[in-house]
Amino acid sequence: MMNRVKLGILISGSGSNLQSIIDNIEAGTLSAEIKIVISNVGDAYGLTRAKKHGLKTEVIRHENFTSREAFDARLVEVLKENDVELVVLAGFMRVITSTFLQAFPNRIMNIHPALLPSFPGVHVWQKAIDYGVKFSGCTVHFVDQGTDTGPIIIQSVVPVLDDDDADTLAARILRQEHKIYPRAIQLYAEGRLEIQGRIVKVHPKDRSLDSESLTNPRL
Numbered sequence: 716m717m718n719r720v721k722l723g724i725l726i727s728g729s730g731s732n733l734q735s736i737i738d739n740i741e742a743g744t745l746s747a748e749i750k751i752v753i754s755n756v757g758d759a760y761g762l763t764r765a766k767k768h769g770l771k772t773e774v775i776r777h778e779n780f781t782s783r784e785a786f787d788a789r790l791v792e793v794l795k796e797n798d799v800e801l802v803v804l805a806g807f808m809r810v811i812t813s814t815f816l817q818a819f820p821n822r823i824m825n826i827h828p829a830l831l832p833s834f835p836g837v838h839v840w841q842k843a844i845d846y847g848v849k850f851s852g853c854t855v856h857f858v859d860q861g862t863d864t865g866p867i868i869i870q871s872v873v874p875v876l877d878d879d880d881a882d883t884l885a886a887r888i889l890r891q892e893h894k895i896y897p898r899a900i901q902l903y904a905e906g907r908l909e910i911q912g913r914i915v916k917v918h919p920k921d922r923s924l925d926s927e928s929l930t931n932p933r934l
């Protein structure tokens with residue numbers, strides 16, 4: 716029986732990535748268990764999604780804390796109380812501090828709606844359109860001390876079309892996000908991710924695979 720990785724999922728909004736993780740767990744394609752969903756926004760729709768699936772939720776409002784560190788310390792406390800192994804940032808719109816990073820070293824993932832290192836930060840769909848790139852996409856990465864700078868686990872590419880606006884591009888990218896985030900978490904659950912500096916090695920599922928499979932890990 717595959718290890719079911721214990722997740723703590725942090726959201727601020729719609730929670731469609733949370734939904735895709737829930738759906739993959741329920742479909743048996745992701746060996747994980749959601750221990751808690753935490754939102755810093757009280758009326759985030761993702762909380763409704765979580766409750767519909769009987770998941771434990773908690774609202775921790777950042778504005779109730781006097782510093783980022785104090786907010787993060789409370790997040791860490793709740794995540795630890797709930798026995799979380801891997802923290803999944805899914806549309807969590809807060810920058811995290813070293814307090815958080817040190818509590819979960821190499822155990823925080825994020826999804827970003829651009830092909831990093833291009834377009835870190837916010838409003839990235841419009842930035843991609845304004846820059847004139849022909850392709851954009853999404854990136855799942857481990858979180859480090861920078862903003863959207865951590866080691867990359869999986870990326871997916873989509874075309875940027877001539878008549879795209881930020882909304883149409885965001886929707887096309889989001890469909891890919893829903894595929895690669897559960898996939899990245901599954902690779903973690905299978906123990907196949909190894910961080911070497913800023914490179915994430917993806918080990919094959921079966922180490923007895925032939926050499927071609929070793930050089931082309933099946934993502």
Ligand code: GRF
Nearest residue numbers: 729730731732806826827828
């Ligand atoms: C996604 O585009 C994600 O890449 C970004 O925030 C958005 C969250 O969407 N970090 P949702 O809340 O998962 O629907």
